[in-house]
Amino acid sequence: xxxxxxYLHPRxxxxxxxLRQVGVERAVSTLDRSPNPMGHRTADLPWGRGxxxxxKQRYExxxxxxxxxxxxxxxxxxxxxxxxxxxEIEHFCTLVRSMGDAGIPMLCYNWMxxxxxxxxxxxxxxxxxxxxxxxxxxxxxDSGPTWAGTVPAEQFWDAFEHFIxxxxxxxxxxxxxxxxxxxxxxxxxxxxxxRIMNSLxxxxxxxxxxxxxxxxxxxxQGNWTLxxxxxxxxxxxxxxxxxxxxxxxxxxxxxxxxxxxxFHDEGQTDMLQAMIAWHEIDFDGVLRCDHVxxxxxxxxxxxxxxxxxxxxxxxxxxxxxxxxxxxLAANGPTGMEVAG
Ligand code: CS2
Ligand code: MN
Numbered sequence: 653x654x655x656x657x658x659y660l661h662p663r664x665x666x667x668x669x670x671l672r673q674v675g676v677e678r679a680v681s682t683l684d685r686s687p688n689p690m691g692h693r694t695a696d697l698p699w700g701r702g703x704x705x706x707x708k709q710r711y712e713x714x715x716x717x718x719x720x721x722x723x724x725x726x727x728x729x730x731x732x733x734x735x736x737x738x739x740e741i742e743h744f745c746t747l748v749r750s751m752g753d754a755g756i757p758m759l760c761y762n763w764m765x766x767x768x769x770x771x772x773x774x775x776x777x778x779x780x781x782x783x784x785x786x787x788x789x790x791x792x793x794d795s796g797p798t799w800a801g802t803v804p805a806e807q808f809w810d811a812f813e814h815f816i817x818x819x820x821x822x823x824x825x826x827x828x829x830x831x832x833x834x835x836x837x838x839x840x841x842x843x844x845x846x847r848i849m850n851s852l853x854x855x856x857x858x859x860x861x862x863x864x865x866x867x868x869x870x871x872x873q874g875n876w877t878l879x880x881x882x883x884x885x886x887x888x889x890x891x892x893x894x895x896x897x898x899x900x901x902x903x904x905x906x907x908x909x910x911x912x913x914x915f916h917d918e919g920q921t922d923m924l925q926a927m928i929a930w931h932e933i934d935f936d937g938v939l940r941c942d943h944v945x946x947x948x949x950x951x952x953x954x955x956x957x958x959x960x961x962x963x964x965x966x967x968x969x970x971x972x973x974x975x976x977x978x979x980l981a982a983n984g985p986t987g988m989e990v991a992g
Contacts, residue, residue: 653977654930656969657719657938658962662686662707667959668714674966678938679711680720680760680898683747699725699747701754708754719938720758720831720898721751731765732800733811741815745822752826758897758937759823760870762833763812763849766798769836774955776912782945782961783952786912787837797844805846809857812848816861823866829897831937832858833870838879839908850908851879852886859895872900874942877921878908884922884929891933899930900942901969913943913956916965927969927976932985941965 657678658671663686668679683698684707696703704721711718725743729736751759762768772791778784816830823830835842838850848854855869869890877883890896903919904911916923930939944961946952951959 653973654935655938656966657940658966659722659940659942659957660711660716662710664710664714668716670959670963671966672715674963675970676966677715677717678719679716680722680758680938680940681707681711681718682723683707683721684710697725697743697746699743699750701750704747704750704754704756708756718754718756720760721747721756722760724759724761727761728765728800730815731763731808731811732803733807733814737811737814741818744815744819748819748823748826748828748830751828757827758829758831760831760833760898762835763808764835764847765803765808765845766800767843767845770842771955774952778912778945779915779918780948782915782947783955784913784945785943785955786906787910789837789839789909792843795843800845802841802844803846805840805848808846808848812858813861816858816867820862820864820867824864829866829868829937831868831870831897833900834872834875834879836872836875837908837911838875852889855890859890859893865894865897868895868897870898870900871896872902872942873921873926874900874902874904874913877904877919878906878911884925887926887929888933891929891935896933896935896937898937899935899939901926901930901939902942902944902965913945915945915961916941916968923968924972924975924979927972928979931973931976931980939969941969 656676657680658676660679661682662684685698708718730740771785772788774785776784776786835847835849840847903921904913905920943956944965946958947960
């Protein structure tokens with residue numbers, strides 16, 4: 653049975669306990685960039701060995717196992733392949749080594765330079781008026797390039813090849829799996845940038861640069877459903893190769909150019925077949941619910957990461973997991989091709 657995790661910032665609060673009460677005992681965390689984390693003065697950088705060890709301990713003290721980091725030192729110069737990238741790569745390798753030392757097995761990163769995941773609205777109305785986020789490329793029609801100017805896809809590819817050939821061996825030695833998250837939205841160009849992590853072919857190319865489980869993927873369903881009509885098939889394909897290290901289990905309605913985020917039970921993906929696929933590949937990582945709407949009375953201060961709807965999503969995922977396990981026990985594998 654696949655375990656669930658939740659994405660948390662390293663500031664313990666009541667939600668950490670609520671999560672355990674609904675059955676989630678694993679966390680994927682951002683780094684602690686507070687100047688004086690929890691009263692422990694450390695000369696460490698947030699990705700240094702001492703700081704990462706403290707991070708893991710902080711979760712353990714609250715009954716949560718820290719199984720991944722979803723963050724990185726600054727990486728834009730590396731993503732763009734411009735001056736200053738070698739220092740960035742060295743800091744990234746320090747994070748990987750610190751994680752290996754602390755026994756944190758997965759690092760989720762992305763190749764979105766300058767503009768991280770992007771929405772053009774965070775106050776659209778979903779089911780019964782719940783607040784949801786959405787993206788409409790039309791809204792960016794008059795937005796020119798960023799400070800990075802026009803960046804061709806090949807520049808992103810050359811920079812990625814340089815990066816992964818440098819970092820994958822470090823990750824392999826540290827026992828850490830690099831889990832590349834797709835661009836969100838999986839769309840290019842975006843304000844002048846020919847972003848590249850937006851298709852199945854792109855991810856095949858990523859895995860071919862360095863053929864090791866340390867060079868793996870985050871299969872974020874909310875973005876993959878905008879790249880393919882067959883999310884379960886993509887899970888079986890890349891999972892069958894043993895190259896999925898992390899899963900984001902969420903859904904949307906629309907296309908990469910124009911979509912809205914949905915509750916987990918009303919999107920365009922067959923979430924039961926996806927959960928069955930996750931179990932069919934014997935996935936040994938964790939899934940997290942990723943983005944959720946904001947329910948009546950809850951805070952929309954961190955759009956997509958509200959509390960109440962995350963509990964709804966976790967409950968739904970828990971039921972789906974039970975159904976998937978039962979379906980596979982009753983019917984055996986769905987007979988769908990699992991690459992490998
Ligand atoms: C999410 C991101 O864009 C997505 O699908 O996974 O919001 C992610 O959670 C953040 O970039 C932090 O990694
Ligand atoms: Mn995601």
